[in-house]
Amino acid sequence: MDFTYPPEAEAFRKEFRAWLEGNLDPELAGRRSGLLDGGDDVVARLRAWNRTLADARYAAIAWPEEYGGRGASVMEQVVFAEEMSRAGAPGTLNPLGISNIAPAIMQWGTEEQKRTFLPSMLRGDDIWCQGFSEPNAGSDLASLRTRAVLDGDVFVVNGQKIWNTLGHLANWCELLVRTDPDVPKHKGISCLLVDMTLPGVEVRPLATITGEREFNEIF
Structure with a gap:
């Protein structure tokens, strides 16, 4: 080689x-x-x-x-x-936004989403986090329980995420939710882009053994 x-x-x-x-x-x-x-x-x-x-x-x-x-x-x-x-x-x-979230938006997002999210993500004007892991669903995302129910033209989300990196500073979150509980657990999962400043979103920092507070719980 x-x-x-x-x-x-x-x-x-x-x-x-x-x-x-x-x-x-x-x-x-x-x-x-x-x-x-x-x-x-x-x-x-x-x-x-x-x-x-x-x-x-x-x-x-x-x-x-x-x-x-x-x-x-x-x-x-x-x-x-x-x-x-x-x-x-x-x-x-934006380590998560640049490496993980942006490629998904480029591939699957609308042109409006690309215009809205990518420039501010690139410049660090908006910080992004990921809402994947849950107390009972870490690596096994098929077991996630956070629910999103469509109410008119908006989703109402209820649940908890944990080990969320930079959630205490994030403006936006790439959130995995269960939208169809009646299909096999590896299906019925959707990805939402959530404004972290919305009413009802609560972020609780988690202190690690080193004293750092990079991780969070989100409700």
Whole structure:
């Protein structure tokens, strides 16, 4: 197996390393962006850094160019990760949104949803989380019990999610719910994009043994 970096990846390394040296806020070097536990000033700095990345098309390099990415190759993505680590640069405020939720919206979302959600996700103006795991349904999502019932043109959701990353900061949630309880448990599951500021949404942070509060319960 050949582990040699192709010339285009090395060219990208040179370009990106120079950009980091000229743009990374030294106060953020070494800070992991997912652990937003440093107060409002740190969050504001991380949000500004996210916008700097987005303006230079570095916030989501694997995204297609039409959505603000670079359409980067796998090896360019490897180089990107290496150089971010070398510089101690924090990543995007939207690790779940950029990597998991955005591709689903690009593939299955309407044009209106793409216009509405992708730009603000890319720049970190809106932070996204995922509502998958439940107290009795972690890796086995087919056992989830959170229900969504269609009432006119809106869904009424009742249930609980747990181990939700960044839910305490999120504006939006990709939520898996059961919409048809009368079919086999691997069916009848729907994905909703939920505004976390809606009345009735409650978020409770969970402290880990290290004292961090990155995870949450959502009701």
